[in-house]
Structure formats: structure tokens, C-alpha cells
Amino acid sequence: MFKKFQIYIYCFILISISGCRTIYDLADNIANNFSSPERIKNKITNPIKENVRLSALWVGHATVLIQIYDKVILTDPFFTNNIAELQKRIIEPGIDLKDLNRCDLILLSHPHFDHVNLGSLALLEDKFPDCDLVFPEGLEEFLPKLSFNFHRLKCAKQKDKIYVGETKEINGVSITTVAAYHWGGRYGLDGLIWGCEAFTGFIIQYKDVTVYFSGDTAYDNDFFKFLGNNYKIDIEFIPIGPCKDCEKLDKRNRHVYPKGALRILEDTKANLMVPIHYGTIKELSDPNKPKYVLEDLLLSKPELKSRVKILNIGEQIIIK
Amino acid sequence: MFKLLNILAFLSLFSFWGVSHAQNNKLNFLEVATWSLIQLVPSPAFYQDKDNSNSRLQFGLKWNFTPVNYSFNANKLITPLQFFKVNPMRRYGGSVELFVQPEWTTSAYKYSDIERFSISPGVRSYIPFIEYGEYLSGSFGLKYSVRKDRQNIFNNTLGVELGVYTFYGIVGLNFTYNFTNDSKYNFSLNLKYY
Numbered sequence: 482m483f484k485k486f487q488i489y490i491y492c493f494i495l496i497s498i499s500g501c502r503t504i505y506d507l508a509d510n511i512a513n514n515f516s517s518p519e520r521i522k523n524k525i526t527n528p529i530k531e532n533v534r535l536s537a538l539w540v541g542h543a544t545v546l547i548q549i550y551d552k553v554i555l556t557d558p559f560f561t562n563n564i565a566e567l568q569k570r571i572i573e574p575g576i577d578l579k580d581l582n583r584c585d586l587i588l589l590s591h592p593h594f595d596h597v598n599l600g601s602l603a604l605l606e607d608k609f610p611d612c613d614l615v616f617p618e619g620l621e622e623f624l625p626k627l628s629f630n631f632h633r634l635k636c637a638k639q640k641d642k643i644y645v646g647e648t649k650e651i652n653g654v655s656i657t658t659v660a661a662y663h664w665g666g667r668y669g670l671d672g673l674i675w676g677c678e679a680f681t682g683f684i685i686q687y688k689d690v691t692v693y694f695s696g697d698t699a700y701d702n703d704f705f706k707f708l709g710n711n712y713k714i715d716i717e718f719i720p721i722g723p724c725k726d727c728e729k730l731d732k733r734n735r736h737v738y739p740k741g742a743l744r745i746l747e748d749t750k751a752n753l754m755v756p757i758h759y760g761t762i763k764e765l766s767d768p769n770k771p772k773y774v775l776e777d778l779l780l781s782k783p784e785l786k787s788r789v790k791i792l793n794i795g796e797q798i799i800i801k
Numbered sequence: 802m803f804k805l806l807n808i809l810a811f812l813s814l815f816s817f818w819g820v821s822h823a824q825n826n827k828l829n830f831l832e833v834a835t836w837s838l839i840q841l842v843p844s845p846a847f848y849q850d851k852d853n854s855n856s857r858l859q860f861g862l863k864w865n866f867t868p869v870n871y872s873f874n875a876n877k878l879i880t881p882l883q884f885f886k887v888n889p890m891r892r893y894g895g896s897v898e899l900f901v902q903p904e905w906t907t908s909a910y911k912y913s914d915i916e917r918f919s920i921s922p923g924v925r926s927y928i929p930f931i932e933y934g935e936y937l938s939g940s941f942g943l944k945y946s947v948r949k950d951r952q953n954i955f956n957n958t959l960g961v962e963l964g965v966y967t968f969y970g971i972v973g974l975n976f977t978y979n980f981t982n983d984s985k986y987n988f989s990l991n992l993k994y995y
Binding site: 600603621631670 | 969
């Protein structure tokens, strides 16, 4: 009896692990889970400042703490130690949540695990239960019951070259959903086959400041020029990873790579671009490779160098 | 075997129809078709096979269909009630559901006086443990297994089950205790997507 039982088990395990990338990643990350993320020295303990026009602190991955005058905005918050149980955080968040004493808006760009991190939302809910949560239409399918004020905004229809979805004034801040070239869903097929199109970029406007948070996006020839012609962007946050073939412009409907990010900067005519979405979680390739490629590219494009600010995780930039 | 295929085909078609009609109109054919196909992926299971003096494990397969699920964790913008195709967020985040579970052993029971095939309707409740149940959740449930013995007489039994699930509910372990002497317990590796 035991022999037969063993054969069944072995067969099942063999079938399961053969060709299953997830199993390899899981095994790798189980080992990694015994190590702690790299610590950040001299973390900023007062990220919200008085008399600031615009500041941005890169918390890691796609999480940026943006302060525009008296408004504090968090993008795609990720404060926990792993994503989807598989991808481990390699460096701790750029701020401790205990040091964050205000949060007016949380923006969620799309439902992927690295952008809608439920553990982080739970932590933020405990601290800021009445915060406004802004997300594209369709993402509500992947949100649990939370105490935040929900704001569901229509997505742009980039396939029809309609680049603006909806503008809504929330807590005094004007939020506009704009096109993104990515894919939606959370559990795989819902985005890949079943057509969940809950993904967006955001234009954030408050007083005289305009910020562009692109979410995850690939490059498009027309859209970013449209942004450049219609918005005077003070600062933009563009993802540059993960990338395997980092020298390419982008991966279609996935992510823009460093070269594409610089092209976006040229098209949008933003005053400043901050690259994000790299160096935070364990990737198949070096998580910091996009940064190195971007630094190399900037050597050959000195005219853009002053308009790109590569932040370290936990570093804050204050713009007068 | 034909009985099993017939029932699976019926449940798949019923699910297909149910998903098409009960959910919103946004669903397209590709979505319903792929989802229905995925539901046909079985979960491997082991069933106790025993008589008064012998006991062994019998390998089998089981499927799980959910005619209706009510989520306690649905936010105010979405319906807590789902039919057949249940978003993992709502199922494993805390919910109660009615299920239908066809079960089939790959060969005949050697000692137990029961047929290879059974179908078990039941009710199950999910409790989230970590990350709203996406990382880890548990379940407990009650099911009523309808099956025949070798004399072709119904030998139905009540069972209670416990489960733990991870990876957004895609993988889980499930243990059932049956109130019968023919096959007191079974356990399975649950595979479920939506």
C-alpha cells in the first residue's frame, strides 16, 4: 500500500515541478525568507515637511510619497516583505509607517500584486481609516472591504486614442486618469484573457503643481506627446524595470525600459523625471540593472541629465 | 466512468450557462469557455478504503463547482453574491458557499462496500488568515455524499471537512471526516482557480 502511495505522491510532485517557474521561485524565496531585507541607514523620520511646494520620497518599487503643499499622496503602497508570496523584498521600505503622520490620498494604478498590496493597505487603513482611495474602474473587483473613501475613476480608452479617462476633484486635489499601456487583472487569466482593463496612469494637480504618475506602462508614440502638449508636468514617476533586454525601448503592453523612460521624458517635456519600479524586489535578473542602463544612457544624453533624478530608496527630493 | 463524464459535462455546461447568465453582461465567450475548462482540472485525493480487518488508501480525483457564494468581505462597490465563477478575493477573504463535488476513485475500492463514484453537495465557509485570505485562509464545511454500495443501494453519508488554502486559493489541503464505517476520511490537494 505504501509503495503505491509513494508512487502517486512522487508522480504528482514531478508533474507539478517540471517546467513550473513558480515552484522554482517559491523554493528560492522560501530560502530567502530567512533573511531580512537590507536595512536603510539614516531613514527620514519626518517625511512630511512644513512649507513645501513639492516633495517626493521614493519608498521603493512603485511607492512614492508625494507632498504637494499641504496634501500628502501615496502611490501604489507596498510596505510588506513580499509580493504575492513569491517575490521577496530585498531592501526595506524607504520610510517607517510610524513616521508617516498624514496621508490624504492613496492612488492605485492597477490590480497587480506589486501595486495593490493588501497587507500594506491594511496597515494604512489602521493608521488613516478615512483616507481617500483612488483607483481605475474595474479594480474594485480586487479590493476587500476597507474603511477608506473609495473613488472609482473611468479609464482612458487608449485603443481609441482617447487618452483621458476622467477627472475628479478629491479632497481638493484634481486627479485625472490617463492612458497606460499595460494589462490588468490580478490572478493571471483575468488580465491576460478575460479582458480586465483596470489600469491607468494619473495626473495629479493641486494649486500650481502637476505631477504625473504613469503606473506601469509601455511606450506609445502619440500618448506621451499628448501629455506634453496638454500638461505642464513638474515631476513624473516612470517605471524602468524589470527588464531583461534593458537596451530595448520597452516590452509591448508591459513595461517601459530606461530608453523608453527617457523618450517619455522628452515627449512629456516634464521638468523632472524620477525612475521607479526597480531595485526593490527579487527579480529574475539584477533588480538594479535598469538603473545602471539608465545611468549609461544619460552619459550619451547630457541634455537630459539635469532632468532625471535617480533617487535611492528612502531618499527625498524637495522642489521649491 | 461514463457516469462521471456525463456528470462533469453536465456540471460544466450548467456552470457555463450559470456564469453566462447570472453574472454581468460583460463576460465574453472566451472568458466563460476558459473558466469552464479550468474547472475540469481535478484535485488529486486519497480515500480511506477499509473493512473490519483491512485498511488502505485509494487514489481518486475530485472536482468542485460553486453554484453560489456569498462574501462577507465584498466592498461597497461590488456585489457580495457570486454564481459559479467566484473571485478569489471574495471567496478566500471570508465567505460562505454552496458547492457540488463529484468524486471518483481511479480504481474500485478493495475493502469498502461502496462504488467508485459519489457526488457531494454541501456548504462551506472560508475564513481569511493572512492578507485577506490571499496568502492563507481556512475553511470548514458540511457535505452530504450521495453514493451507492456494490448492491446498487444508496449508502449516503454526512461528512465534515476542514481546509487550508494558499496562493490565492489556487492550492489547498482539504481533509474530510465521513460519518460512516466504509470510508471514514479522505484528504486532497485542492486545485482551484476562480
